[in-house]
Amino acid sequence: MFKKKYFLVFYLFLALLFLTQSCEKKKRNNSSKKQDLTEINRLIDIGHKHYENEAFDSSYYYFNKAKFAAEIKKDTSRIIHSISWMAQIQTYLGDYSGSETTSIEALPLLENTTKYPYGQTNIYIGLGNNYLMIFDNDNAIYYYKKAINSKTDEEVESDIINNISLAYTEKGDYQTAIQILLPLTIKKEVKNNSEAFARIINNLGHNYNKLGSSKALYYLNKGLKIRELNKENREILSSHYNLAEYHKTSNLILSTKYALLAYKKATQVNHADDRLLCLKLLIQNTSGDELKKYSLTYLHINDSITKVRQKAKNQFAKIKYDFKREKEENIKLKSQKKLQLEQQENRNQILYFGLVLFIILIVSIANYLVAKNKREKIKASYNTETRISKKLHDELANDVYQTMAFAETQDLSTTQNKEILISSLDTIYIRTRNISRENSNIDTGLAFISHLKDMMSGFNTPLVNVLINGVDTIKWTELENHKKIIVYRVVQELLVNMKKHSKCSLVVLTFKKNENKLQIDYTDNGVGIGNSELISKNGLLNVENRIHAIKGTITFDTKSNKGFRVSLDFPI
Template sequence: MILKKRYFPIYIIFLTILLFTQSCEKKKQNNTPKKQDLTEINKLLTIGHKHYENGEFDSSYFYYNKAKYAAEIKKDTSRIIHSISWMAQMQRNQGDYTGSEATAVEALPFLENTDKYPNGKWNIYNQLGNNYLYTFDNDNALYYFNKALNIKTDPIEKANMRNNIAFVYMEQKKYKDAIKILSILTLKKEVLDDAETYSRILDNLGYCYYKVGNSKALDYLKQSIKIRLERNNDQGLIGSYNHLFIYYKKSNLSLAMNYANLAYQKATKVNAINDRLECLELLIQNSTGNKLKEFSILYLKINDSVNKVRLKAKNQFAKIRYDSTKEKDENIKLKAQTVLQKEQQKNKNLFMCFVVGIIITLSILVGKFLLVKNKREKIKSSYNTEIRIAKKLHDELANDVYHTMAFAETQDLSTSQNKEILLSNLDTIYSRTRNISKENSTIEAGPLFLSSLKEMISGFNNNEVNILTNGIDTINWKALEENKKITVYRVLQELLVNMKKHSQCSLVVISFKKNEGKLQIDYSDNGVGATFEKLTSKNGLQNVENRIQSIKGTISFDTKSNKGFKVSFMFPI
């Protein structure tokens, strides 16, 4: 139990520092995952797609790029891949195959080593495959088309990917390998149910049969063109007409040129620039005279215009990416600065908390030290008081009591004279006991202080000593601090006790006056006085000096042997 009491203040100090430090820390963030708000990203994607459908590719690219950046902030991988796929497609459509490849490659780190986002994977691999196909890198085209084929996606998408692989074989002049793939596809239910895919496969298969000299070629080409005409598939008809041009080129050039013109008209209608140029190449190669000149001029004009448009689009896309990257870098830098500032502020707050904690700890320790010191001083003061009382009882009362007891035992108390002497001795003992009690009793420091002070002073007034006070009623004792009142009371009490013991005086004068914000008290008597050496040896006067200094006062002694005793002290009111 004693040990618990001893260490209790340490527990309090530790708990205070702990609670204060915790209060300075930032509130812990709620780590519970919150549902992402994807409204803004979806809005950007919708705007981007709308511009794409309107042929406003630069604006479409801008919004898809913003959507990508917003998705990166939200860490939404699905929408990052979706945005990249559309951006790569736009670049490829504008003939910027290198830029399209670079954009599509950005998605690969999100796709590798994961089975998530199958549709996104399919789109990116398909984009890369087509880019390599258009740049005549057939090996890489096959690589990415096969990667796309191995992804678990919609059956029709797999059929389209197999058609792309067959097309690569066609570019490599591996027509038999292409026929194996395409002929199987024509038997698939999902292909038969999808007219666009079915017509594309039939057209490619007819072209391959033509290349290997198979008589079934024309039948497949006609089946394909029939489906495309029924569905008004102008984009698909461009390919069908081109293949029929190639089929009839050697056997019926007039019919072949007719198909070439039809292909050019469809390409012009759907604004398929590459197809227009390819058709014009065919027409130029098989024309003469004014037609050759007409087609050649048209080709140069379109080609020049296309190059300008593509260069402008390429630069525009590059600028959008540059501006976005610059803005992103600036945001990252700003975010880093914000994080740094927050970290610095956090460290500053922690340091301040630490300093305040140290100050609180030191304050508590100093307070405890002062309490202990004050307790010790009180114990010491009580001990000294007990010693002083014991000494007074021994010096002033013991002998009187002994002599009175001896007188009572040896004298005849029946006589009136002896009774009077006994009563006088007892009265003397009573008076001395009362004086000792008053010297060590509690001091009234409230409204009755002045009357208590006067009573104490008058207690030393008798037939032998006359005590005069001057100005005691002019002092505003109510405005004086309690400890200063007690000090005045004890100092004057010490001086009067000292006077009674040693002075042998007949007159004492005590003056009170206010002197420039200080209370000055002068004591003087006409006693025997004392030398300075004797004064310093008296504990009572040493106590007087210590008391005055404790209230930031000053004291001076003026005394000489046989010439009286004077003391003057003052302290701030």
């Protein structure tokens, strides 16, 4: 039987343990003294990467280092996790006694089973696997059953039960193994997992073969077919080997064929123990030169395995010794570090005092700047109020006075006088609304484009037609808010200037993106304005200043009685 292939459940549990205990550790660390687990997690991650690359000595080193770091932090979950992987590596490399010793280190930590449930399961599975490999089947069954009684899920439990059947098979109790395996074949979680299902029916076929049952070949062939579909080389190896054993007494040629296929797969996956099992079967099936060839190969591989495993045992022992010595040195240095920490604390107190003084200085400066900003805002509000007051006086006062005088001196019963009064009141309303719009806040959000259009459309009258082109082609959301405000005010200034001075009937405003710049062209068919007059127009000066403030350019093209044109652009 090929036992090591069934350790997938062990790997899954190791990963599940690490993730679960990481989450549990985060919850426990929501206290005033949080532990920094970054370094431990980094060491564990390195251990996993070396394991995946089959650099087992390096993997063992980093898991042992993570265990040592976790012991300092008193992080039980990561101690158990590291021990589990260390024991697994020792089992994989044939250091079974060392693996047992390593796993037993974790048993005292598992007393609080509610706190580390997956750690308990993991250690028990590791011990069961280790005892299974050294044919201590009773102990293997004992620890597998303890693993089932701990916290686990249905799929993993099925894999553990399958491993229990392997122990009974090794004991020669094939009937019990079959009774354990048959209920698994109808379990939903097993049937939905083709790899697990193939493993179980392959084991059934092997046990039926040991009992001489005719059912054996059906299960063995079915398992092989599923594994070939899944392209599972290690699993196909097991099927080929069991088929070779099945045909050994009835068809020696076919048995040898399957044994050679199994040996080839074992060589591909670089698994020496499986190669030895296949060679042992080939030695039994052959004679003459082939027997000699397979025997010599067997001796060579077996000798190499012995040397490799002895070397691994020595490496593991040295790694543990080195870390034990390092631990003792750390304890010695701990007292020295404590003294250094006290000295550092005194220095920190001085630093904190300086920091407090610095914070007081910063707060004082911040208060000064806030007060200064407040004064500037008050001054800006005063200037705005002054400007609005001047507009009200210059643009509305005379109109209001004349309208009042008209209402007092004229006969309002006549239709003509009523219309004149209504027209005057409408003019006053429009002027008031324009002053309000000129000084109101501008929405620079999603409503900006609609407010811009409303403002421009507001200058349409029966005598003046304002045409707007390309405004919807601009991606206004990409424009900075202060630039949106400048666009709004510049267009407003141009249209106010038009209304006051142009005497035009048509205005065209064109918006377009020119490379990475926004270009706005204004044209009307009014009386135009001379260059000498241009300087005296406050509104146009404001337009020019605003555009220059955002690193833009502006060009006035004007000729008297030939209309007025302005072209401006600025970076988006």
